[in-house]
């Protein structure tokens with residue numbers, strides 16, 4: 001079934017699934033988590049941008065517990081260090097590792113060199129997740145250019161500045177998965193926060209174009225559209241229907257990435273909610289406070 005403007009969800013086997021390496025007899029075997037059975041240890045290297053809290057931090061925790069070597073990036077170094085410490089036991093048990101780098105995505109000039117450095121330190125790269133984002137609240141009569149442009153810089157320009165070197169690297173090695181955390185807010189022009197929605201609509205368009213561009217190289221690009229996730233970003237919102245935890249969101253995001261899903265609504269009920277919302281005619285939609 002295909003709805004106007006919505007890409008159907010396509011599931012295919014990830015290319016990285018192979019036979020699991022047999023651990024040496026002398027070493028007590030580390031149990032491979034069931035959802036990762038078959039993913040070779042040397043294909044578990046990832047970067048999460050926007051990892052100091054919320055969804056990004058939950059993704060790092062989950063990847064570390066699955067034996068990934070993962071680089072966690074964001075501006076708040078202290079939160080990143082706490083995250084790495086919290087992951088240390090799990091990572092040691094599974095053979096994973098968390099490295100951290102304070103980084104502001106507004107500093108686009110530093111990205112190419114930082115990216116190269118991280119790939120070297122991780123020993124290669126299989127997965128990149130762009131989770132950095134801001135959503136300053138807007139009053140109904142508030143129009144603030146400075147704040148709007150900052151949102152575009154972080155949410156959209158930051159995403160593009162990271163995806164470019166990643167796309168080029170994955171294209172060259174002819175594999176890899178790139179995940180962008182967009183939002184249901186990009187599906188329609190809601191009155192509540194016009195520019196936040198615009199940055200997410202821009203991400204949706206950009207990620208779809210990258211997916212089409214990189215598909216022939218065997219590289220997958222996955223667009224994630226969360227509804228409400230229980231993080232700092234939503235703590236002051238009055239109404240948060242179908243809210244799920246960051247942990248649940250992270251599990252769904254990683255399963256979508258591994259399943260080579262094109263677009264995944266998180267939680268999945270948002271696929272149906274947004275299918276209905278997209279069908280509401282403009283003259284009715286403008287009267288609604290959604």
Ligand SMILES: NC(=O)c1ccc[n+]([C@@H]2O[C@H](COP(=O)([O-])OP(=O)(O)OC[C@H]3O[C@@H](n4cnc5c(N)ncnc54)[C@H](OP(=O)(O)O)[C@@H]3O)[C@@H](O)[C@H]2O)c1
Pocket residue numbers: 049050051052053054055056073074075076077079103104105106131132133134135154181182183184225226227228229230231232233234
């Ligand atoms: N929570 C939801 O309901 C929801 C719904 C739809 C979409 N999303 C999207 O999900 C993503 C993650 O949000 P969240 O809910 O997990 O909120 P969050 O807890 O506020 O996380 C946002 C992350 O982005 C990072 N970030 C912000 N500005 C940055 C910058 N200039 N440079 C580098 N990193 C930066 C933050 O780290 P620092 O502050 O340390 O830099 C933090 O790690 C965002 O893109 C958001 O738009 C969230």
